[in-house]
Amino acid sequence: VNILLSGQWRADDQAAWQQALQAALPAHRVLVSRGEVADAAIAAAIVANPAPAALAGLPGLRLIQSLWAGVERLLADPTLPADVPIARMVDPAMNQAMAETALWATLSLHRGFPAYARQQADACWQPLPQRRADEVPVLVLGGGQMGGTAAEALARQGYPVTVWRRSAAGRSPDGCRAIAGMPALRAALPQAQVVINLLPLTPQTAGLIDYGFLAALPPDAGLVNLARGAHVVDADLLAALDAGALGHAVLDVFQTEPLPADHRYWRHPRVTVLPHAAAMTDHRSAAAMAARNIEALAQGAPLAHLVARDAGY
């Protein structure tokens, strides 16, 4: 089949994706612009942040495969073809990278490594109290592929892990306690020493992490946001840190990216800023995962990881 690769990226990045996808799909043709074949001959699109209307007017389109796990920007495009199935990227390599970052951030907060970094800046030698992992409850927001993989890695390392979903659907990650719904979340917050956000961004989850949420945590708790910047009310997070209502925040995602150079997060002693690098898409494995869905389309087999448009993920 003919596949349109569409995204707003740097030229070298586009070339790398085209090469990886074409190598993974030797029996098919990966195009980077319309016009090389008739619009009606394009059966699939592989997209990462496509330009508005990039997919309009393709009457033969039968699959939109995202290279990204989060599809909220794609779904927000009013020109998105209405009846074409959309598939999210679910990449085991990316899940593993996300679990690594969640584990690193949890170990950092549990064992006080950001505090030791502050002490190093002052040449201050001061061992801090040490807790066992089983004394550090971790709350993972989101029980999808990434939340589940991270939760299981944390449980294997000895942390008591609770996984919260907004609704009750889905499996329970191994070794974790699963809870669902807002009342259960409110009950879990006072026990959580580390909160890791891996929710999809939807109208229901935007702004979830506000002052009330943060103030319900123990005052030395840590927040790790690996999902989307819009889950967090920035002014509330800064106010909670400044008021001593929260110990530390590890932030990988922001309302505006790159994070503006004058943003307070960069210089706050209790904020760790990462440049949206918690789990980068691996060209090799993501191309293989996308290719599997394209082959399924070509053979009439079931498509994997389809998005429920009304749920938003």
Add this chain to the structure above:
Amino acid sequence: VNILLSGQWRADDQAAWQQALQAALPAHRVLVSRGEVADAAIAAAIVANPAPAALAGLPGLRLIQSLWAGVERLLADPTLPADVPIARMVDPAMNQAMAETALWATLSLHRGFPAYARQQADACWQPLPQRRADEVPVLVLGGGQMGGTAAEALARQGYPVTVWRRSAAGRSPDGCRAIAGMPALRAALPQAQVVINLLPLTPQTAGLIDYGFLAALPPDAGLVNLARGAHVVDADLLAALDAGALGHAVLDVFQTEPLPADHRYWRHPRVTVLPHAAAMTDHRSAAAMAARNIEALAQGAPLAHLVARDAGY
């Protein structure tokens, strides 16, 4: 039996140890000074960095139980009674804490978190290349209780782990490749992205990590020293970092502790300094482990974790 608790520590620390040990040994008597009973009536000593000659002239002494895992300072005391068995502390909670620090440091080096911290100081937003864990070989020096526990935690997280012992004795940690001897070490260094030192300090291992050792690693490799400062030749480590022959060092132990405030390590951008906090002794579990050996002594049962004085550990 009567047990002499002997160490050079702060008064509150001594009181905490006495309380924890007395609670764990209700049928016995834990003394903090000689003279409360006759010297000949003291059957065991529980020690942490005892003052010189603190254990001399105790004719009834049948066990010296260290509260620390490393006994090189104890063995260096010429007044140490010659024929009394010495037991090291082997504490599962301490092994777990050490494995946590080894895992945190490995994740940090693998995923570039020290580099992101340097970038944060400059408000610089720059994602860095991302490798999979299976592309990051880790070399653990030391296959004892701590080295083995750390190696297994790293292997569970997907790293290819090689465990090196100076001699060939001992079990192979699960999921790890075991090697022994100097030629095997020299052959392993060029493949290692992360080296974690958990060796005992002996005349054979002091100064092992010198310029030749570090220069044999890949230039972007990281060193994690969690054992003893004297394993590392400090001038060589600084020279290797400055020459670009090594990427980063995470150091928890130093030739002089506390690390002097004017030492270059504190301010080096490619050195993470920790205040000998990689695995602190947990009063609760260490007291329980020491109590187990005292009970064995009282009942004539075999003693655990005895030190081979000629080997030094």
